[in-house]
Amino acid sequence: xxxxxxxxxxxxxxxxxxxxxxxxxxxxxxxxxxxxxxxxxxxxxxxxxxxxxxxxxxxxxxxxxxxxxxxxxxxxxxxxxxxxxxxxxxxxxxxxxxxxxxxxxxxxxxxxxxxxxxxxxxxxxxxxxxxxxxxxxxxxxxxxxxxxxxxxxxxxxxxxxxxxxxxxxxxxxxxxxxxxxxxxxxxxxxxxxxxxxxxxxxxxxxxxxxxxxxxxxxxxxxxxxxxxxxxxxxxxxxxxxxxxxxxxxxxxxxxxxxxxxxxxxxxxxxxxxxxxxxxxxxxxxxxxxxxxxxxxxxxxxxxxxxxxxxxxxxxxxxxxxxxxxxxxxxxxxxxxxxxxxxxxxxxxxxxxxxxxxxxxxxxxxxxxxxxxxxxxxxxxxxxxxxxxxxxxxxxxxxxxxxxxxxxxxxxxxxxxxxxxxxxxxxxxxxxxxxxxxxxxxxxxxxxxxxxxxxxxxxxxxxxxxxxxxxxxxxxxxxxxxxxxxxxxxxxxxxxxxxxxxxxxxxxxxxxxxxxxxxxxxxxx
Amino acid sequence: xxxxxxxxxxxxxxxxxxxxxxxxxxxxxxxxxxxxxxxxxxxxxxxxxxxxxxxxxxxxxxxxxxxxxxxxxxxxxxxxxxxxxxxxxxxxxxxxxxxxxxxxxxxxxxxxxxxxxxxxxxxxxxxxxxxxxxxxxxxxxxxxxxxxxxxxxxxxxxxxxxxxxxxxxxxxxxxxxxxxxxxxxxxxxxxxxxxxxxxxxxxxxxxxxxxxxxxxxxxxxxxxxxxxxxxxxxxxxxxxxxxxxxxxxxxxxxxxxxxxxxxxxxxxxxxxxxxxxxxxxxxxxxxxxxxxxxxxxxxxxxxxxxxxxxxxxxxxxxxxxxxxxxxxxxxxxxxxxxxxxxxxxxxxxxxxxxxxxxxxxxxxxxxxxxxxxxxxxxxxxxxxxxxxxxxx
Numbered sequence: 059x060x061x062x063x064x065x066x067x068x069x070x071x072x073x074x075x076x077x078x079x080x081x082x083x084x085x086x087x088x089x090x091x092x093x094x095x096x097x098x099x100x101x102x103x104x105x106x107x108x109x110x111x112x113x114x115x116x117x118x119x120x121x122x123x124x125x126x127x128x129x130x131x132x133x134x135x136x137x138x139x140x141x142x143x144x145x146x147x148x149x150x151x152x153x154x155x156x157x158x159x160x161x162x163x164x165x166x167x168x169x170x171x172x173x174x175x176x177x178x179x180x181x182x183x184x185x186x187x188x189x190x191x192x193x194x195x196x197x198x199x200x201x202x203x204x205x206x207x208x209x210x211x212x213x214x215x216x217x218x219x220x221x222x223x224x225x226x227x228x229x230x231x232x233x234x235x236x237x238x239x240x241x242x243x244x245x246x247x248x249x250x251x252x253x254x255x256x257x258x259x260x261x262x263x264x265x266x267x268x269x270x271x272x273x274x275x276x277x278x279x280x281x282x283x284x285x286x287x288x289x290x291x292x293x294x295x296x297x298x299x300x301x302x303x304x305x306x307x308x309x310x311x312x313x314x315x316x317x318x319x320x321x322x323x324x325x326x327x328x329x330x331x332x333x334x335x336x337x338x339x340x341x342x343x344x345x346x347x348x349x350x351x352x353x354x355x356x357x358x359x360x361x362x363x364x365x366x367x368x369x370x371x372x373x374x375x376x377x378x379x380x381x382x383x384x385x386x387x388x389x390x391x392x393x394x395x396x397x398x399x400x401x402x403x404x405x406x407x408x409x410x411x412x413x414x415x416x417x418x419x420x421x422x423x424x425x426x427x428x429x430x431x432x433x434x435x436x437x438x439x440x441x442x443x444x445x446x447x448x449x450x451x452x453x454x455x456x457x458x459x460x461x462x463x464x465x466x467x468x469x470x471x472x473x474x475x476x477x478x479x480x481x482x483x484x485x486x487x488x489x490x491x492x493x494x495x496x497x498x499x500x501x502x503x504x505x506x507x508x509x510x511x512x513x514x515x516x517x518x519x520x521x522x523x524x525x526x527x528x529x530x531x532x533x534x535x536x537x538x539x540x541x542x543x544x545x546x547x548x549x550x551x552x553x554x555x556x557x558x559x560x561x562x563x564x565x566x567x568x569x570x571x572x573x574x575x576x577x578x579x580x581x582x
Numbered sequence: 583x584x585x586x587x588x589x590x591x592x593x594x595x596x597x598x599x600x601x602x603x604x605x606x607x608x609x610x611x612x613x614x615x616x617x618x619x620x621x622x623x624x625x626x627x628x629x630x631x632x633x634x635x636x637x638x639x640x641x642x643x644x645x646x647x648x649x650x651x652x653x654x655x656x657x658x659x660x661x662x663x664x665x666x667x668x669x670x671x672x673x674x675x676x677x678x679x680x681x682x683x684x685x686x687x688x689x690x691x692x693x694x695x696x697x698x699x700x701x702x703x704x705x706x707x708x709x710x711x712x713x714x715x716x717x718x719x720x721x722x723x724x725x726x727x728x729x730x731x732x733x734x735x736x737x738x739x740x741x742x743x744x745x746x747x748x749x750x751x752x753x754x755x756x757x758x759x760x761x762x763x764x765x766x767x768x769x770x771x772x773x774x775x776x777x778x779x780x781x782x783x784x785x786x787x788x789x790x791x792x793x794x795x796x797x798x799x800x801x802x803x804x805x806x807x808x809x810x811x812x813x814x815x816x817x818x819x820x821x822x823x824x825x826x827x828x829x830x831x832x833x834x835x836x837x838x839x840x841x842x843x844x845x846x847x848x849x850x851x852x853x854x855x856x857x858x859x860x861x862x863x864x865x866x867x868x869x870x871x872x873x874x875x876x877x878x879x880x881x882x883x884x885x886x887x888x889x890x891x892x893x894x895x896x897x898x899x900x901x902x903x904x905x906x907x908x909x910x911x912x913x914x915x916x917x918x919x920x921x922x923x924x925x926x927x928x929x930x931x932x933x934x935x936x937x938x939x940x941x942x943x944x945x946x947x948x949x950x951x952x953x954x955x956x957x958x959x960x961x962x963x964x965x966x967x968x969x970x971x972x973x974x
Contacts, residue, residue: 358856396860405858413858416851418918427848428859430841437840442781481859 061126063088063223063254064109069120071104071113078104079118082280084222084273085482089246091255093269093286095262097295097358097526098570101278103257108227110144111137125222141222142185145212146233151199157192158183160200161215174401186214190244205334206237213244224248227257230264230361234337240269260358262293262565274299293565301528301557307532310509313516317536318349321520322403327381329369339365341544343381347489347520352511352532355524356560357541363524364408366541367491370561371405372398381432385489399428404487406478408494408524410471414478417467421459422448424466424477429485451480456506472503479510490514496530508534528557540564598716601963606927613938619932620941624816628808632743632888634933635822636661636881638926639913640904641664643877645925648908649837650870651917652708652852656697656715657878657904661897664689664882669892672739677738680681686886687879693719694875695868702867703786724894733891739822742885748818756811758820758821767827768803775799822884829880833922841868850917862922906953907932908961931956 069078079101086092096102105114108118110449111131111520122129124140131137134144151160158180167182169175174415183196192210200208207231216224226245228423230238245255245268259265265272266286274281274296274493283297284291323346331337340362347353357363368375370383372395383390385401390400398405407413417423425448433440433447448462455476459469466477482490496504511534514521525531532537538555540548540563548563613621614700620626640657647654649730668682677685700711734740750759775795782789789795813819837843845866848856857863881900886892911928913920932953939949 068827235882335679371858372860394862395858399860407855413852413854416848416855416918418851418914419847423847424845425857427844427861430844437842438835439841440840441839521783548923 061088061507062086062123063125065121065123066105066109067121067123069105069108069118069122071108071118075410079108080278082120082275082278083283084280085283086254086256087271089249089252089254090270091249091257091268093265093272093408094258094275095260095265095272095300095326096275097300097528100300102275103227104278105275106144106227106256110134110225111136111139112328138219138222139578141220143221143223143226144214144225145220145227145229147228149205149208149212150209151200151211156197156199157187157203157211158196160211161186161196162220163215165215165219182218183214186217187211188213191240204237205232206240208246209233209237209241214246215249221253223254223256225258227544229257232261247464260360260565261567262296263567264292265296266293267523272296274557276300286300293518294427297561299566301561307506308529309510310505312512315350318518320346320348321386322347322522324370325382325384326367327370327383328379329365329376330378332375332377339376339544340369343541343544343546345539345546345549347522349488349518349520350515350540351537352515352521352523352535354535354538355522355541356526356531356538356564357524358526358547358564361541361564362544363526363541365520365544366478367405367493368523370398371403371491378401380428397565398554399485399487402486402488404428404485404489405483405489405491406475406482406493406495408497408533410474415474418465420463421452421457421466421477422462425451425462425480425484428481432484432486447484451484455480456561462467470499470503472499472506475499475503475507476510479507485516487519489520491523491524493524494526495523496525496527504530508550524529528560531560532557540566542566592739593837594613597954602910602924602927602960603930606931609931609934609938611687613934613941617938617941622812624812625939626937627812628816628820630822630933630937631823631826633937634929635743635826636885636888637900637903637907637933638826638929639829639877639881639884640900641907641929642829642922643874644901644904645875645908645911645913645920645922646833646846647708647870648835648905648913649850649917649920650846650867651853652701652867652870653905654697654708654712654871654874655901656693656712656719657874657881658897658900659716659719659723660690660693660875661882661885661900662892662894663693663719663726664879665886665896666723666732666741666892666894667724668883668886669735669816670726672736673732673734679736682735683742683883686883687876689878689880690875690877691872692875693878694872697875698868698871701871708871719755723896725914727892727894729894731891731893733889733915735890737888741885742825743884745821746818747821758815760814760819763806763819764806771806772799772803819908822888825880825884829877830922830926837922837926844865847918850919852918862885901974903929903932905938906957910957912964914964915961930962 062085063324064084064110066082068579069079069082070075070077082101082105084105094102109112109122111134114132115130118484124142129140131140152163155163158176161183166174169178177226180196183561187194187196190210190213192207192214194203194207200211203539214496217331233241242264245257247257257269271285272291273283274415284295325344327343328338329340331339343366343573345353354367355363365375369393371381372434373379373393374395383392389400392401392403411417422445426444430439433444445462451457452459452462457473457476457480459473466474469477495511496507499507511521511523523531523534530556538552538560539546540560542564547566640661644654644657657828664686668686671677671685672679672682674954697711697715698707701708737867748757779789779795837846845856845861848859848861849863849866853863856878885896907929908920909915909928910931911921911924911926913925935953935956936949939952
C-alpha cells in the first residue's frame with residue numbers, strides 16, 4: 059500500500075478549562091478515502107481545524123507530517139498552499155456571485171494590467187465544472203442553485219487550488235439521496251486521480267460504501283482506525299467504537315417517580331425548510347409526554363431536533379408546517395410564541411447566548427421576560443414584585459451571583475442555563491422542552507441541571523430533553539425517541555435502550571427508517 | 583445581599599451613566615468660566631431651554647428608537663410637515679389654534695404609522711424606510727406650503743413655545759408660581775428617591791451610604807431650585823419647559839415601568855431571545871415608530887410656534903442632533919441600552935456647547951467640528967468601555 063500522505067501524531071489541544079483533543083493519532087494513506095466518525099463534540103472538527111491551520115502551529119501540541127515533511131501551518135492560507143482544502147458543512151459561498159466568481163474567489167488569476175479576464179476565468183470554470191459533473195452556466199448566481207450543486211462548486215473551487223488532500227465535513231448532511239450518490243461517485247473519481255479525501259460523516263452506510271479506512275474519535279481521543287475491507291468492519295463495529303463508554307454516577311437518583319396521564323401529544327408533524335420549500339426537515343413526527351415523565355429526543359446534528367421543537371413552539375422555524383398538537387387530550391394551536399406560552403409550553407433554546415438570553419440585561423429582567431404578564435397590572439410592571447421573584451429563583455435554583463441585578467452576560471454557562479430555566483419555570487409551563495440543556499457547561503453544573511429536571515418531573519410536569527449525548531439521555535429520561543433525517547425512527551424505554559441500539563436508530567436512513575419506525579410505534 | 587456601596591463603587595459600577603453627568607457638569611463649568619458667567623444668566627438659561635426644546639423632545643423618541651435597534655432619519659422632515667400642516671390649517675383655513683395643534687399631532691402619527699408599517703410588517707430596515715421618509719415628507723412639506731413660508735401663526739399658538747407662566751401668585755421682581763412648581767417637583771423627586779431606597783433596602787439590594795444619599799438629594803435640590811430662581815428672576819416658567827417636563831416623566835415611566843418599554847429593551851438586546859419569549863416584535867416595532875412620529879409632531883408644533891410660522895426647509899438636520907443626543911447620552915449603537923434621562927442630558931450637552939460657543943463668538947464651522955468630535959469620542963468611550971468589560 060502507498061505511503062502516508064498525512065500523519066498527525068500525538069495531537070493535543072486545550073481550550074480554557076477543557077481538553078478538546080488528547081493525544082490523537084490520525085494516519086491517512088496517499089490516495090485513500092478516510093472517514094472520521096464520532097459523536098457530536100467528540101473533537102472531529104477541532105482536529106480538522108488543527109490540520110487546516112485555523113488553530114495555528116504552537117497553539118496545540120503534537121506533530122503534523124504532511125507529504126513526508128513536518129508541517130507548521132500558521133494559517134489556513136498556509137495549508138491551502140500545501141494543497142489541503144477543507145469544505146465546511148456550512149458552505150462558504152457568496153450567493154449573489156456567479157459560479158465562476160465563487161470558484162476563483164480569493165484566488166483570482168489576473169491578466170493584463172492586473173485586471174481579471176472574465177472570459178478566460180469562465181472558460182476555466184467550465185472546465186472545472188465539467189470535472190465535478192456540474193452542468194450549469196458559469197455566470198449563474200450561486201444562490202439560484204440547490205445545495206447539492208453548491209457542494210460541487212466547493213469541490214470545483216478546491217480543484218482550482220490544486221488540491222491534494224480534500225477534507226469534507228458532513229458533505230451529505232444537507233443533500234437528498236441522488237445528490238449524495240453523485241457526490242460519493244465524484245469522491246471515487248477524485249480518488250482515481252490520486253486525490254486523498256478525509257470525510258467526516260454520521261451516515262454510516264455511506265462510510266461503509268466508500269471509505270477505505272475509518273478512524274473513530276471519542277471524547278477527544280482517537281480510539282482506533284478500522285480497515286473497511288475487513289469483513290468484521292460493519293456499521294455495528296463503528297457504533298460500538300463511537301459510544302463505548304460506561305455510564306458513571308453522573309446522574310442524580312429519581313426519588314418521586316410516578317408517571318400520570320398524558321399531557322402533551324404531537325401527531326404527524328411535518329415541517330419544510332424556510333428557504334427551500336420542497337425540502338422536508340421534519341417528516342411526520344409523532345410523540346407524546348405524560349405527567350411526571352422525562353422524555354428524550356436523541357438525534358445527531360442535522361436530524362431535525364431543534365427544527366421539530368421550534369416549529370411546535372409558535373412556528374419559529376420553518377414553513378409549510380402541518381400536524382396536530384394536543385394538550386391533555388384537547389387539540390391546541392401554537393401558531394405564535396405567546397399562544398404556546400399561554401398553553402403552558404416552554405422551550406429553552408439550544409444556544410442560550412444567541413437565542414435564550416438578553417446578555418446586556420440583568421438576571422432579574424431575563425427571568426421575567428417570558429411571563430411579564432404575571433407582573434403586570436394595567437400595562438405597568440410591578441418592579442418590586444419582579445425583584446422578589448428573581449430573588450426566589452436565585453435561591454431555589456442556586457444561581458451563583460452576588461446580585462440579581464448582575465448582567466446575564468457576566469454569568470458562567472451553568473448559571474446562565476439556570477436563569478433560562480427559571481425564566482421558563484416562571485411562565486408556569488407544564489410542558490418543558492429543553493434543547494441541549496447541558497451543552498458547554500461543566501460537570502458540576504450539569505448535575506445541578508439534572509436535579510432540576512428531576513424536580514420538575516416530580517412536580518408532575520412533562521419534560522422533553524433534546525440531546526445528542528446518549529449517556530445524558532439514558533441517565534435522565536424514562537423514554538427516548540430517536541430522530542434520524544427528520545423522522546422518528548423509534549421509541550425505547552430507558553430500561554431496554556443501549557447506546558448501540560439508539561445509535562443504530564439514529565443513523566437509520568429513509569427507507570429502512572419508515573419500516574422500523576412503524577415497528578417501534580406498534581410496540582409502544 | 584444587603585450592602586453599602588461607597589462613592590467609588592457607585593461611580594465605577596456604571597461608568598457610562600455616571601460619566602455623562604460628570605461630563606455635563608464639566609462642560610457647564612468650562613463654558614461658565616469661559617463666558618465669565620454669561621452662560622448661567624437668567625435670560626441665557628431661558629434661551630437655551632427655548633432654543634433646544636424641540637431637539638430634546640425629538641431625542642426622547644429617538645432614544646427609544648435606538649434602544650429598539652433602529653434609527654430614524656426622517657424626524658426633521660416630519661417636524662416640517664407637521665408645522666406646515668398646522669400653519670396651513672390656521673392661516674389659510676382660519677381654524678383656531680387648537681385645530682392647528684391637533685392636525686400637527688395627527689400628521690406626526692400618520693407619518694409614524696406609515697414608517698412603522700414598512701419597518702415592522704414589511705421588514706424594511708428603519709435606516710432605508712426613514713431615509714425614504716426624509717425625502718418623502720420633505721417633498722410633501724413643499725407641496726403643502728406651495729414652496730413659500732407661511733406666517734404669522736395666531737398668538738395663542740405662538741404662546742405654546744414663547745409664552746411663560748408668570749405672576750400667577752405674585753411676587754416682586756421674581757415669580758412665586760415658578761418657585762412653587764419647582765419646589766413641588768423637588769419634593770416629589772425626594773419623596774420618590776426615598777421610597778425607592780426603602781424598597782431597595784427591603785429587597786436586600788446594595789444601596790449607597792446614607793450620608794452620600796442625602797448629599798445627592800441636597801445637591802440635586804439646590805441645583806434645581808437655583809435654576810428655578812434664575813427663571814423666576816427673568817420671565818417665569820416657560821410653557822415649553824412644562825411640556826418637556828411632562829414628556830420626560832411620562833417617557834421615563836414608559837421605558838422603565840411598562841410592558842411596552844420592557845419589550846423595546848428586549849428586542850434591542852436580543853431579537854431572537856425576545857421573539858422566543860413571546861414578545862410580539864412586529865407590534866412593538868410599529869409602536870416605536872408610531873411614537874417617534876407623534877413626538878416629531880409635538881416638536882413640529884413647538885418649532886412652528888417658536889418660529890411664528892412654517893418654512894419649507896424647517897427642521898433640516900434635526901434628526902442628526904437628536905441621534906447625537908441619544909448616543910452622547912449613553913445609548914448603545916447595537917441597541918438594547920439607553921435612557922430617556924441620558925438622551926436629555928446628551929441633548930443638553932450639545933445645547934450648552936453650541937450656546938457657549940455662540941456666546942464666545944465661534945464660527946459655525948468651529949461649532950460643527952467640536953460637536954462632531956464630541957459625538958465621536960462619546961461613542962468611542964462607549965466602545966472602549968464595552969471592550970474593557972468584555973476583557974474582564
